[in-house]
Every structure is written in C-alpha cells, then in structure tokens.
Amino acid sequence: MFVYEGHWSGPVSVGCVAGDAESYILFCDFFDRVIESHHGHKITSQTPESDFNYDNLKGGDDLDRSYAVRCEVSVVRGVEDFCFPTHCSRGERRQLLTLARKALQRLEEEEALPGRLLLLQDLSPEQQRELNLNSPSASQLRIGVARDWPDARAVWSVCTDGGLVVWINMDDHLRLVSTRDDANITEAFKCLYVNLQKLQKFYGELRHPFTWKQQLGWVSSSPADVGTGLRISVHLKLQHLPQHNRLQDVLKRLRICMDTTESPALYAVSNAATFGLSEVALTQLVLDGVKLLVAMEMRLEGGGDIEELVPTQK
Structure with missing residues (x-):
C-alpha cells in the first residue's frame, strides 16, 4: 500500500496487508476494525450488495471533455486456494501464471480478442517503460x-477501444484495468466487467474461483480493496479549484479523493472506498462527484463563488 501526502484527501494507506484469505477470518477482530474504519461502513452478517449492470449508470458518457481527459476503471481479484502475493511461494506464483494463461487463452478464443501475454522477465527496460x-x-x-x-509476473493486453490490460502476480493475483482517453466511464466499466465475468467463469471451471467471503465480498491482500475491489479514476484539468480552501471538505463530503499526476494542472479523482456500495453505486458516486467538481471549476473561472454548490454532509 502507498501513502500519498498533500493538501487534499488522496488515497491513504491502511497500514497492513493479509497473507491469505483466511487471515480475514482468523484475525477478524483486527481486520474488521481496519475495514470499518477505512471504508466508513459497518460489517454485518448480510452479503454485500453487488450490481454489474452498466445500463444503470447515469451520465457516464457525457463528461465535459474540456476538463475530463481520461478515465480508468480497475478491479482486483484474489484466486482461491493460493496465498496472496504478500506471502505466496515461487511455486504458487508460477501455478497462478499457468491458470491465468489458460483462462486468458479461452477469453481470446471465445471473445475473439487479439490479446498477448508478456512475461516481465522477457521485456527490455524500454518495453517496460x-x-x-x-x-x-x-x-x-x-x-x-x-x-x-x-x-x-506478466501483463496481458488487448489493443482495442477500452484498452483492457490484465496484470498477473503484481500487487495482487489479478488486476484488470480498462482505460479510455475519451473519459467514457460507462464504456470502460462495461469493458471491464464483461471480461471480468468471463474470467470468473473460466477460473471457476478450472476449480480455482475468485476469493469471496460472505460478510466482506471479494477479498485480496489489502483491506482497502475488500468488497468490490473496484477503483474508478478520472483525470481532470483544474486550475482554480485545487487552490480553494474548501476543497478538502468538499472531497470528504463527496466521499472521493484527489491526487496530483505527472502533468501540471491534471488531477486524478477516484473513489475513497470499495466496501459498502455496489459496483454501479461506487461508479455513480465518482461520476456525480466529478461533475460537481467541474461545475465548481467553471464557477471559479467566471469569478463566482462555490459556496452554494458545496454538498451537505453525506
């Protein structure tokens, strides 16, 4: 986990990781407190809500391109019967790569995706960059x-609209990422979950399903990713809002975070939590938050005040 420091509410480390899925059960007194504190949601006996239906998203394809320049939707998954990357052996890691190779090959064949699997050890420094x-x-x-x-360690990528990439044995067993330069979050979300559900089916048929816990949902090495494992990030061009003294309060009320990028005046806005809301609800939360931030930026550009736009505490 990384700690980001700065003026805004950027992603924050939870300060711990799990060695395997059973850690969440054996050390539940510890992990439950961490999860509830980080995500701001109480763990109950109820199964976490899930919703992959991208048709339920509203406004994911109409972000103002003058401000929204890019979006990325990613999800992490652990694989049953294997320790997490924090604790797995070299043999386990190689087995996980074999499973991924089989599942991704089926994805290529059944979905006619022109994918390619690249082993990190075979890549030159330039290719890695x-x-x-x-x-x-x-x-x-x-x-x-x-x-x-x-x-x-490996990366599988397909060169089509949506920019689907699968990271294998990096920070988690699997991380799927869909990126779009047109900031169309709906299409990125659709690309991600259509292929995720296919892979979920293939891994199940290989007798190694994705790791699920009744009270937590999907789990992987970090407590910061339990529930959905979903991250939605939108890169915004902002000049005035980052200097405003109410920004930190606004981000907290919207339950989103903002961090700097390598490009000046370009900021990454993303969800602060992955647990407590469904996949669609989390994505909608970021969408609505991004639109409000853009409205505030436009108001400040015109010399106006954003006070009346500040949301009430959620």
Whole structure:
C-alpha cells in the first residue's frame, strides 16, 4: 500500500496487508476494525450488495471533455486456494501464471480478442517503460509482494477501444484495468466487467474461483480493496479549484479523493472506498462527484463563488 501526502484527501494507506484469505477470518477482530474504519461502513452478517449492470449508470458518457481527459476503471481479484502475493511461494506464483494463461487463452478464443501475454522477465527496460512498469517500490519490497521479482509476473493486453490490460502476480493475483482517453466511464466499466465475468467463469471451471467471503465480498491482500475491489479514476484539468480552501471538505463530503499526476494542472479523482456500495453505486458516486467538481471549476473561472454548490454532509 502507498501513502500519498498533500493538501487534499488522496488515497491513504491502511497500514497492513493479509497473507491469505483466511487471515480475514482468523484475525477478524483486527481486520474488521481496519475495514470499518477505512471504508466508513459497518460489517454485518448480510452479503454485500453487488450490481454489474452498466445500463444503470447515469451520465457516464457525457463528461465535459474540456476538463475530463481520461478515465480508468480497475478491479482486483484474489484466486482461491493460493496465498496472496504478500506471502505466496515461487511455486504458487508460477501455478497462478499457468491458470491465468489458460483462462486468458479461452477469453481470446471465445471473445475473439487479439490479446498477448508478456512475461516481465522477457521485456527490455524500454518495453517496460512503454507499459508503465516500474521497479518494485520500497513498500512492495517491505511487504513481500516483490519476492523473486520478476519471476512469474506478466501483463496481458488487448489493443482495442477500452484498452483492457490484465496484470498477473503484481500487487495482487489479478488486476484488470480498462482505460479510455475519451473519459467514457460507462464504456470502460462495461469493458471491464464483461471480461471480468468471463474470467470468473473460466477460473471457476478450472476449480480455482475468485476469493469471496460472505460478510466482506471479494477479498485480496489489502483491506482497502475488500468488497468490490473496484477503483474508478478520472483525470481532470483544474486550475482554480485545487487552490480553494474548501476543497478538502468538499472531497470528504463527496466521499472521493484527489491526487496530483505527472502533468501540471491534471488531477486524478477516484473513489475513497470499495466496501459498502455496489459496483454501479461506487461508479455513480465518482461520476456525480466529478461533475460537481467541474461545475465548481467553471464557477471559479467566471469569478463566482462555490459556496452554494458545496454538498451537505453525506
């Protein structure tokens, strides 16, 4: 996990990781407190709500392109019967790569996707840079995720609209990412979940389903990703709003976070939690929040005040 420091409510580390799925059961007194504190949602005996129906999204295809320049929707999944990357052995990691190869090959065949699987150990430094691959961070080394790097790490990508990429044995067993330069969140969400559900079916048929816990939903190594494992990020061009003294309060009320990027005046806005709301509800939360931030930026551009636009506390 990473800690981001700055003026705004950027993503915050939960300070711990799980070695395997059973850790959430064996050490529930500890992990439940961490999860409830981080996500702001009480764990109950009820099964977490789930909704993959992208038709229920409203306004995901009409963000103002003058401000919204890119979007990314990603999801993490753990695989049953294997330790998480923080604790898995070299043999387990290689088995996970074999499973991913089989499942992705079926995805290519049944969906006619022109995908390619690239092993990190076969990539040149230049190829790794093109794929935005960095050397393991100090945090990854410290928690064991980078053990035996780059053995059995791989990336699968398909060059079509939606920019689908699957990371294997990186920070989690699997991370699916759909990126769009037109900031069409609905299409990115659709691409991600259509292919995720296919992979879920294939992994089940391989007798290694994705890891699910009755009270938590989908679980992986980080308590910050339980529930849906879903992250929605929109890159916004903002000049005035980042300097406003009410921004931190606004972000907290909208339950979203904002962080700087490598580009000046370009900020990444994303969901603060993954647990407590369905996939569609989380995505809608970010969409509505982004639209309000854009409205505030436009108001400030015109010399106006944003006070009446500040939402009531949720």
